[in-house]
Amino acid sequence: MNKVLLSGYVSQETGEPIIMHEGRTYLTKFSLATVESYKDKNGNWQEDVTFHNIEMWGKGYAKLKLNKGDYVELEGRIKNTRSNNKYFHAIRLDGIKIIRRKKTNQTAADNQQEVPPPVFEDTVDAVPPAPEMKD
Secondary structure (H helix, E strand, O other): OOOEEEEEEEEEEOOOOEEOOOEEEEHHHHHEEEEEEEEOOOOOEEEEEEEEEEEEEEEHHHOOOOOOOOOEEEEEEEEEEEOEEEEEEEEEEEEEEOOOOOOOOOOHHHHEEEEEOOOOOOOOOHHOOOOOEEE
């Protein structure tokens, strides 16, 4: 089984989607930072930050805008690729829950948003559109 569950902060905002296959395939990327806290041998707390490259496939994710500092929980799969004798890995997104930083005029329900996973088919119409993002 190839399944990844991550929660962390967006460290690189989503850019413009890459459109391939005559407009039928959309790829949007962003970077996620996860933090692992632990005590060292002297009893001091340390933090280990890991950065992950995230790939969102589908037209439904093309309109999804993530800002640096947004906190998200996601589910996906590890995808390895090889280019010029170098290996790269990324997390291919299957689903995401966006948890924005609280603002004074928002309730907890306003800060969370579920984004449905895309349908991986040849037709763009099979992918549900991403919901509008609230500022």
